[in-house]
Amino acid sequence: MSQLEALIFDVDGTLADTERDGHLVAFNMAFEEAGLDWHWSVELYGHLLAVTGGKERIRYYLSDFYPEERGEAFVMPGSDDFDDFIARLHASKTQFYTQLMADGAVPLRSGVVRLFQEARDAGLRMAIATTTTPANVTALLTHTLGADSIDWFEVIAAGDIVPAKKPAADIYLYAIDKMNLKAEQCLAFEDSHNGLLSSRGADLKTIVTINDYTSDHDFSGAELVLSDFGEPEQPMTVLQGHCDESYFNLQSARKILQA
Ligand code: XBP
Ligand code: MG
Secondary structure (H helix, E strand, C coil): CCCCCEEEECCECCCECHHHHHHHHHHHHHHHHCCCCCCCCHHHHHHHCCCCCHHHHHHHHHHHCHHHHHCCCCCCCCCCCHHHHHHHHHHHHHHHHHHHHHCCCCCECCCHHHHHHHHHHCCCEEEEEECCCHHHHHHHHHHHHCHHHHHHCCEEEEHHHCCCCCCCCHHHHHHHHHCCCCHHHEEEEECCHHHHHHHHHCCCEEEEECCCCCCCCCCCCCCEEECCCCECCECCCEEECCCCCCCCCHHHHHHHHHC
16 A cells, blocks of 8 residues: 655646636736737636636637627737737736736635645645746746745646647646656545546546536546635535545545545
8 A cells, every 4th residue: 555655736726716816817807918809708718617727718718609609700909810810819818817916916826835734744745737838837836835835746637738638647647757657656636527638547546626607517536525624713614525624634645545
């Protein structure tokens, strides 16, 4: 039976509830700056989240929603090629997102800082496996925990560093490979069905914490589904699976891994 060696965290929706008040706001700011009359509602964005990756999500919107909304296909402005157009729009969105993080738009979720501290005190290794752009990870960590917090993570596997994004397992396989660990030595933390498919695709036991966008997702295969990690004075709710502790801690993590 393997000892727990590392915790691997998803970012968006897991460390912080970034989608509605961060990414969605940034996308709409980028569309406005580009002079596009697109505006994604909270509801529409919930549908668009079926596709991971901001660039891929814009393409998905243009192929599957724009024609329905407007009764015509999207005609690209100017003479750029489509890839350039998407890339520039997404780069602008990332600028707006990182500024929102600097403005403190989205706090870390309940229990996240405590779990980080417990892991560091216990000498556990930590990594990040996310679909989001690396600059977004740096911005979130820096502006919630300070610049040194980047170094708490041995590997920050993010965005286009792998050929296939979640639900493909690539990003988790990349992270455990870089740490020279086996899946059975690690626990993954996710918030969405796509994220769980990815971590399970890498044979990682996975703990899910839900949020408003993912509460109705299929979390078959998760070891635990929780409302959040909880705090000693703010217990979590266990929605799937069993946990003896009232808040998720390293004792819970070790029991899950060795079960
Ligand atoms: C969530 C995603 C990302 C973000 C947007 O990533 O799918 O694409 O929604 O970020 P995860 P970008 O849950 O894996 O952290 O626009 O930078 O892709
Ligand atoms: Mg996520």
